[in-house]
Amino acid sequence: MSQLFPNYQWHSTIFDCHSNNIEQFELLLAHQVKRLKLHQHVLGYVDEINRQYPLAFYQSPSISTSKASILLCAGFHGEEAAGPWGLLNALTQLDSNITDKVNLSILPLVNPSGFSIGNRLNMFLQNPNRGFVYQSGHIQPNQHTSAEGHILQLAQTTLLQASQHGLLTCHEDVLLSNCYLYSLESATSPSELSYQLRDALGKYFPIALNGEIDDCPVKDGIIFNHFDSSFESGLFQSGSQIAICTETPGQQPFDQRVLANRDAITLFINHFVDDHRQ
Numbered sequence: 001m002s003q004l005f006p007n008y009q010w011h012s013t014i015f016d017c018h019s020n021n022i023e024q025f026e027l028l029l030a031h032q033v034k035r036l037k038l039h040q041h042v043l044g045y046v047d048e049i050n051r052q053y054p055l056a057f058y059q060s061p062s063i064s065t066s067k068a069s070i071l072l073c074a075g076f077h078g079e080e081a082a083g084p085w086g087l088l089n090a091l092t093q094l095d096s097n098i099t100d101k102v103n104l105s106i107l108p109l110v111n112p113s114g115f116s117i118g119n120r121l122n123m124f125l126q127n128p129n130r131g132f133v134y135q136s137g138h139i140q141p142n143q144h145t146s147a148e149g150h151i152l153q154l155a156q157t158t159l160l161q162a163s164q165h166g167l168l169t170c171h172e173d174v175l176l177s178n179c180y181l182y183s184l185e186s187a188t189s190p191s192e193l194s195y196q197l198r199d200a201l202g203k204y205f206p207i208a209l210n211g212e213i214d215d216c217p218v219k220d221g222i223i224f225n226h227f228d229s230s231f232e233s234g235l236f237q238s239g240s241q242i243a244i245c246t247e248t249p250g251q252q253p254f255d256q257r258v259l260a261n262r263d264a265i266t267l268f269i270n271h272f273v274d275d276h277r278q
């Protein structure tokens, strides 16, 4: 079978391994899950027959309505490896009592089969970030929905509660040298948080010039309220208050991309920690 997308691999000096080393990723993630006392749930297996490639979901040990509920995601596309590693790096630096301040939920590696070989698609050559169609108050599948997409859609009630106040999903654009982000908000212009996240990425890379990226208008480094059948689009339409998808540039050094993702994730968490809810 011919490949639709090439495999990508980078070396990380920070983690002393290659970007697709899934065993090392899972080992280090397990340390952080234990330290932060997160609860693990396996939502399903991408390879159901062989029970391989679990799609793992982590949550604060107790969920309180007095705190903001935010969902952090990474690794929808397997070649966009600085997302999961940046998330891991951000977890490493969190205070062990962070879950006293925010209801934290995490999907750290949505496409483990693609990540393990550095390919955008999953083992069935499906795109895990398509086929989340908002219809009649629910997210529903279509012919483009992947194995991961079906697993996530079965858990959509949990994921919607988890992302009630905010969703951040960390992607990369392997073809670019510039950074940008997608922002979905119930407003006519991007919020301060969107600009702050853009600037967190802009500390490491040039911000994309005004124009078009993938047929979407980008202004000041932000593609605003673009609705497609992505996971973030489906959850936002279902009721998440804000959904942001960051894009770090795959043409830049890997560890810089890890650090940019770490900073964006940390900023996002702190925004909701500082936003004291009654």
Ligand SMILES: [Zn+2]
Binding pocket: 076, 077, 080, 171, 172
């Ligand atoms: Zn992506």
